Amino acid sequence: MANYSTNEFKSGLKVMLEGDPCNIIENEFVKPGKGQAFNRVKLKNLRSGRVWERTFKSGETLESADVMEFEMEYLYNDGTYWHFMKTDGSYEQVASDKSALDGCEIWLNETDKATVTLWNEDPILVAPPNFVELAVIETDPGLKGDTASGGSKPATLKTGAVIKVPLFVNIGEVVRVDTRSGEYQGRVKQ
Amino acid sequence: MDLLFRSEVLKAIRKYFYSTSVIEVVTPVIQEFASSEVFIESIEVKNYGYLHSSPEHGMKKLLSKNKDSIFQICSVFRANEIGSLHKEEFQMLEWYRRSFDLTKLVEDTENLLRFILGEIAANFDCGDFCFPFERISYKSLFLNSFSEDPHTVSLEKLSQISRSLKIPNISHSRSDYLDFLFALKIQPKIISPTFVLDYPICQAAQAEISVDDNGEKVAKRFELFIHGVELANAYQELRDSNELLTRFNENNAIRRLHGKREVTVDYQLLEALPLMPKCAGASLGIDRLMKIISGSSDINKFYDID
Numbered sequence: 001m002a003n004y005s006t007n008e009f010k011s012g013l014k015v016m017l018e019g020d021p022c023n024i025i026e027n028e029f030v031k032p033g034k035g036q037a038f039n040r041v042k043l044k045n046l047r048s049g050r051v052w053e054r055t056f057k058s059g060e061t062l063e064s065a066d067v068m069e070f071e072m073e074y075l076y077n078d079g080t081y082w083h084f085m086k087t088d089g090s091y092e093q094v095a096s097d098k099s100a101l102d103g104c105e106i107w108l109n110e111t112d113k114a115t116v117t118l119w120n121e122d123p124i125l126v127a128p129p130n131f132v133e134l135a136v137i138e139t140d141p142g143l144k145g146d147t148a149s150g151g152s153k154p155a156t157l158k159t160g161a162v163i164k165v166p167l168f169v170n171i172g173e174v175v176r177v178d179t180r181s182g183e184y185q186g187r188v189k190q
Numbered sequence: 191m192d193l194l195f196r197s198e199v200l201k202a203i204r205k206y207f208y209s210t211s212v213i214e215v216v217t218p219v220i221q222e223f224a225s226s227e228v229f230i231e232s233i234e235v236k237n238y239g240y241l242h243s244s245p246e247h248g249m250k251k252l253l254s255k256n257k258d259s260i261f262q263i264c265s266v267f268r269a270n271e272i273g274s275l276h277k278e279e280f281q282m283l284e285w286y287r288r289s290f291d292l293t294k295l296v297e298d299t300e301n302l303l304r305f306i307l308g309e310i311a312a313n314f315d316c317g318d319f320c321f322p323f324e325r326i327s328y329k330s331l332f333l334n335s336f337s338e339d340p341h342t343v344s345l346e347k348l349s350q351i352s353r354s355l356k357i358p359n360i361s362h363s364r365s366d367y368l369d370f371l372f373a374l375k376i377q378p379k380i381i382s383p384t385f386v387l388d389y390p391i392c393q394a395a396q397a398e399i400s401v402d403d404n405g406e407k408v409a410k411r412f413e414l415f416i417h418g419v420e421l422a423n424a425y426q427e428l429r430d431s432n433e434l435l436t437r438f439n440e441n442n443a444i445r446r447l448h449g450k451r452e453v454t455v456d457y458q459l460l461e462a463l464p465l466m467p468k469c470a471g472a473s474l475g476i477d478r479l480m481k482i483i484s485g486s487s488d489i490n491k492f493y494d495i496d
Contacts (some may be wrong), residue, residue: 037270
């Protein structure tokens with residue numbers, strides 16, 4: 001594996017730190033007037049999603065991480081693994097375990113595109129699209145005429161996600177959801 | 191990019207010094223000796239010597255032969271310094287005032303900045319600068335942040351503080367620890383223009399050592415910080431060549447510890463130093479000044495030729 005020296009650090013570079021692949025998101029060269037130079041670096045741990053701040057002496061090196069992001073189509077879940085297929089025409093498939101999904105499985109709708117991060121060709125992170133459209137499979141009966149403001153109720157979507165929806169939403173309707181906040185965005189006309 | 195901006199800043203600097211009887215000088219860019227600083231790497235020009243990392247030595251040699259106050263605006267060169275506040279070639283203002291002590295040079299520096307801002311404010315948006323600038327001792331800043339006296343704190347304690355702040359264990363000396371702690375924990379918080387005075391003697395560089403009000407030995411050095419950026423560095427100049435030789439040798443010893451090449455001592459400077467009049471001198475990064483005034487994010491922007 002190649003090593004990167006601090007003077008090659010830049011945002012977007014994928015490196016290994018404490019055994020985890022990380023993405024450099026910020027790199028600042030710091031040098032006190034007469035003092036030793038160092039780099040203050042912000043890295044995102046691609047496994048945990050946490051952002052780390054670290055200081056490196058100039059000239060220190062980090063091993064590069066074999067990390068690639070792909071847009072992939074979500075195929076199905078076999079009970080243990082979630083299967084995805086590359087959309088680059090290769091039809092290559094990968095299987096991701098629950099840890100890489102980190103709870104996002106509730107937003108995965110078959111044939112939707114997700115961003116899958118591969119480290120040494122294994123999925124370590126799956127990011128669903130920011131917005132998904134999912135059918136409501138369970139909720140209290142809608143209150144006719146109550147299309148104005150006020151009140152919400154829980155609704156279960158086809159993927160198992162439970163979100164809050166306005167009172168007028170009925171079973172069978174498709175709703176648009178922001179996966180980052182889990183918030184209802186609106187009904188989708190079929 | 192606006193070519194007029196640098197031009198107007200330079201014009202204002204020259205106007206200030208010309209109006210206060212400071213003579214503009216030029217010293218050779220190519221030097222026989224590399225910088226004696228431990229952490230400044232000079233750029234070598236094969237068969238010729240080194241590009242100057244600052245005009246300090248050349249100007250001090252001039253001072254030893256003339257009795258004027260002098261200033262110079264020039265490009266200086268430092269290898270491997272690349273970042274939003276660093277460039278391997280950057281523009282520096284350096285000036286020496288005869289018979290000044292550090293206190294008078296602080297006032298002079300403040301007057302210079304007030305003058306530059308006044309000159310260019312009509313044509314350029316300048317951020318707000320509160321005058322008078324603040325003045326605080328290095329010791330007070332260090333005490334406020336770490337509850338330790340930087341002049342007397344033990345090496346053990348410095349190492350302990352650094353470890354607790356997850357500063358990597360890469361230091362070899364007292365000065366290294368102080369630099370890291372200052373640069374990471376103190377400097378970013380100095381937003382309004384502030385003169386930091388009386389440095390620890392291990393960071394005296396070419397400043398005189400004196401005794402402060404508490405009887406503590408301090409280096410007569412100041413740095414000016416604005417918006418967390420180090421803008422100027424100044425000394426009440428050391429004129430004792432034996433003392434300077436000792437410091438040069440110490441620097442070489444630290445260079446060895448860091449696995450760096452030793453540099454040849456500039457003996458011409460050692461000969462010139464006793465002839466130099468009592469004076470105080472400062473250097474100021476012009477690109478950084480432009481960055482601070484304009485609120486720009488990166489000094490490299492001022493060198494774009496597109």
